[in-house]
Amino acid sequence: MKEFKDRAKKSIESLNKRWGDLANKMGTLVEDIFALLIDIVIEKCFGVKR
Numbered sequence: 001m002k003e004f005k006d007r008a009k010k011s012i013e014s015l016n017k018r019w020g021d022l023a024n025k026m027g028t029l030v031e032d033i034f035a036l037l038i039d040i041v042i043e044k045c046f047g048v049k050r
Helices: 002-046
Strands: none
């Protein structure tokens, strides 16, 4: 039973790490898209070129 619990714990830890990596990638993706559009948004909303 202890062996099963140890394997389950390692599996959960691995899954949590993979979810964390995925969340980081998604955050980077959003930042990259927003960074490309920030100049357009600033110019359109405020009439200021960066």
